[in-house]
Amino acid sequence: MEPLGENDIRASFVNCSKGEARRISLPRGLADLPWADLDFLGWRDPGAPDRGYLVAERGGELTGVTLRVPQGGPRALTKTTMCSLCLTGHGGSGVSLLAARKVGASGREGNTVGAYMCADLACPLYVRGKKVPLMSMRYKESLSLEERLERMRTHVDQFLDKVFQER
Template sequence: MNPLTERQIRDSFVNCSKGEARRAGLPPRLADLPWPRLDFLGWRDPGAPERAYLVAERPGGPVGVALRLAQDVRRSFTKSTICSVCLTPHSGAGVALFAAPRAGERGRHGDTVGAYMCADLACSLYVRGLKRTDGGIRLEESLTVEERVLRAAANLDAFLEKVVADRAGAAR
């Protein structure tokens, strides 16, 4: 992923108002992030842990999505769950259900899209083996790292397509 500036990140959001995008807590030290190893930028808001954001490069420029951590999701700390983006298995609370309001009119009426994702949104690092899960769980696959990266990108793209499907007339 190419490095992004604070302004590029804030301008990329498609499912929240400009004011909400302005108030979003950004990850600290943007310049120090491992940009070449990121397929998307994902982070939890340091000031509001129930909020999260992700920004991905797409044709036409970066697309940012505001997410909310789903409340009252019962999780077993003895079972593992798999991220729907990178397919990394995590034990306990390593995977969280994130909900994103749809862009445009549907989102303004409360329509959301949800996905189970790595709770720390570090899918890019898990796929490349640069970060391990807390429980050390890892599936052995015959895919190469490049193939796993492509699969994760396709899974994320499918999620983003659901969010931006009704983007015409989106309020910003």
């Protein structure tokens, strides 16, 4: 991923108002992130643990979505769980259910789409082995690194496609 600036990130959000996008807490040390190892930018808001953000290229456009931990559900899973984006296994609270409000009329009606994701949204780093989950599941995949990265990108695209679906 090419390095992104604050204005590009804020302008990319599709499921919140411009005012909400201006108030998003961006990741600290934005310029120092390992951009070459990122297929998408994902982060959790340290000041609001129920919020997360994902910015990816979709159809040649930068697309950002706000994510929330749904209210009323468990915040931490106590068993080993797998991220639906990168298929990294985590123990404990390493995976969270994150929901994105849909765009357009569907989103204004309160419709959301959710997925179990790495709680810290660091999927590209897990796939590349740059980050290792605590209490991870131990398995060896036969896919190459490039194939695993392509699978993750496909899963991110599929999730974003659901955000854009009317129903």
